[in-house]
Amino acid sequence: MATRALAALVLAIGLISGGYWWGHTATDNAWAARQAKADRKADEELAKANERADQAAAQYLNEHLDQEARYADLDAKYRELRSRHPLVVRRPDPVAPGPNQCASQGAVPPEVGVDRDPDRLTLAAVRMWNGALTGADAPASACGLAGAAEGADSACSEDSGLTLDDAWANHRANAKTCLEDRQRYRALIDLLKKRQSP
Known part of the structure; x- marks a missing residue:
């Protein structure tokens, strides 16, 4: 009887130990599977993030090179334009009444309603200013209109009013x-x- 009880106890301990070992192994296997799945997902996300970063870097580089090329073209065009046209045009100073004239004869005293800044930007200056800001050449009024004959840009020396x-x-x-x-x-x-x- 004691032998049977001892055998039953040994069998019970063996079953419990086996169950514990099997459960532990199953838990380890399940955890390892979950971890492997999480690792694969993290690797995929990292690969996607790296791909997005590479695409963004390539796009930035292409845009930067394109911008540099546009500004180089503008610089060459504007250097040539600048060699033919001034940036400012000087408006004549207002004529003050002479000693034998009075204001009623049509002359306006310089201190009354006269712009004291005779310097005005030319249309060429406005065109170059706007091109530098936008990176694209655009006409300023008649200066730089598309289809104008070569050298027919006399309007570029005109007063822009600015x-x-x-x-x-x-x-x-x-x-x-x-x-x-x-x-x-x-x-x-x-x-x-x-x-x-x-």
Whole structure:
């Protein structure tokens, strides 16, 4: 009887140990399978992220090279344009009444309603300014119209009506916009770096 009880106890311990070993092995196998699946998924996601990064880098490089080529073309075109046309045109100073004239004879005193800035940008200057901002040559009024005969660009020396003060105001606005864009891009880059760091 004692032998049977001992045998039953040994058998029970063997079954429990076997069950534990089988369960542990099954759990290990299931965990290993889940881990392998997670690793495969992580590898696929990393490969996709690398592919997107490679595509973005290639696209940036192509756009950068295209932009450099456009600006080189514009620079050559504008150097040639600049050799033929001034950037500013000087308007004649208003005529003040002479000693024997009075204002009622048609002359306007210089201090009343007369623009004191005689310098005006030419249409060539406006065309080059806009081209530098956009990276594309576009006519300024009649200066640079498509289909114009070669050398028939006398309009480029004409007064655009814009002063140096107008150009400076435009430059200030563009510089402010550029600074705001740089700050936004820097914040975006910093955010992306934080997300990538472990």
